[in-house]
Amino acid sequence: MPTIKDIAKSLxxxxxxxxxxxxxxxxxxQKTKAKIREAAKAMNYIKNGTALDLQRKKTNIVLLITDxxxxxxxxxxxxxxQSELLKHNMDLVIIAATNKHTATAERFISENRADAIICMSKFITDEIVNDYASRNMPIIVMGRTPDLITNPFVVNVALDYERVGxxxxxxxxxxxxxxxxFVRGSKTSVGSNYRYQGYLRSLKRFHLDLNKTIIFEAGGNxxxxxxxxxxxIIGKITDASVDAVFFATDDLAVGGLRKFLEHGIRVPEDVSIVGYNNYPISKMVxxxxxxxxxxxQKIMKRIAVTLxxxxxxxxTKAEVLKKLHKGNILYSEIIxxxxxxxxx
Known part of the structure; x- marks a missing residue:
């Protein structure tokens, strides 16, 4: 099936x-439009572009891509x-893009099936984002490298991923x-891997021996x-090899806490533990x-309003960015x- 990329390459x-x-x-x-439409027709692009109506001016759909x-x-x-979009009679379509499958999300993007896109997945590349964002379909991304975002219709939310972990x-x-x-969750989890790398950077900055790091692979979050x-982990605590455990997520930390307490490991007297994300469960134990x-939640509400x-x-984009980055909500807070x- 021909794609927009095929048309672009041919012309x-x-x-x-x-x-x-x-x-x-x-x-x-108008001349360029006519030329491109003729090429699209010749390549049978309209006929095979599933569910795509090129004449449609507005979809009233926002596409949310998550990993x-x-x-x-x-x-x-x-x-x-959803709460913000409903106020403006807009629908939300959700697509998952993982390290194993991005084709569906990329097809929706390339076929302009939404009025706007919020991309929360790192598996959608900067190239795809830059290629397809337009005035008719702005794309909001998070924590991307600013120098790699070249399309004026891409809004990059400057989350402080460098400090994560x-x-x-x-x-x-x-x-x-x-x-x-450090207890790492799923190896395919972007957040877990960011926290792991931040953990290593912090140890290095404080001149702690990275050769003595103790890493546990939980296999999930x-x-x-x-x-x-x-x-x-319990054996490492009892022989004094570990005095604190950084769990990559709060869910992991709650599970670990339960097992420690069952085995008579006192928290925090015998070992300190921390989690990540401030899920409600973290304060209920x-x-x-x-x-x-x-x-x-604060970030996503501001992103929705920005959209x-x-x-x-x-x-203007400058005004949008100024409003988007106002205050300190884009930075992590230790609870x-x-x-x-x-x-x-």
Missing amino acids: GVSVSTVSMALNDSPEIG NPTRPYFTDSLQVI EDITDYLIQKGHRKIA GYDHGYDIADK MPPITTVDLHQ IDLLEGNK ERGSVINRN
Whole structure:
């Protein structure tokens, strides 16, 4: 099936030019539009573009692309976004893009099946985003490298991914911990891997021996994964090889806490533990777990409002970015509770 990329290649123009021309963008001249439409027709693009209506001016659909629609942070985000979109009679379509499958999301993007896109998945490349974003379909991405975003219709939310994992590791070190184990969740989890890399950077910055790091692979991000992996951690705690455990998610931390307590391991007296994401469960256990709040709901509400501003043309991109980045909600916040002891 021919794609917009095929049309662009045949004519020697950019993918974004083809995309805008097929969507009747006023930024593309009539001669260019006619040329591109003729090429699309000759390549049978319209006939084989499933569910695509090139004459449609507006879909009233926002496409939300995520790498994991089952996690609590996503369901929280979903509620906020839907609430804002409903105020403007817009529908939300959700597609998962993982390390194993991006074809569906890429097809929806290339065929312009939405009025706007919120891309929460790192598996959709900068190239795809830059190629297809247009005035008729702006794309909001998060935490991308600014220099690699070249399309003016891409809004990059400058989340501080470089500090992810470093924040809570720094906190533990400042509390006097030097034997900090890390429990990594699913290997395909972008967030878990970011936290792992941040953990290593923090240890290196404080001149702790990286050769002595203790890493546990939980195999997943849930409560049961944390509960099961804790069996392997207990021996390290009892022989004083570990004085703190950084679980990549709150669910992992809650599972680990349960297993520690069952085996008589006192938290935080024998070992401090921390989680990540500030899920509600983290404050419902005893002791409540110290964690990191990424302000996910506040961020997603602001993104949804920003999207509406873009679609309605109420603000310039500069004004949108200024409003989007106002305040400190794009930065992580440590939530101190009862699972960490000061060993200084």
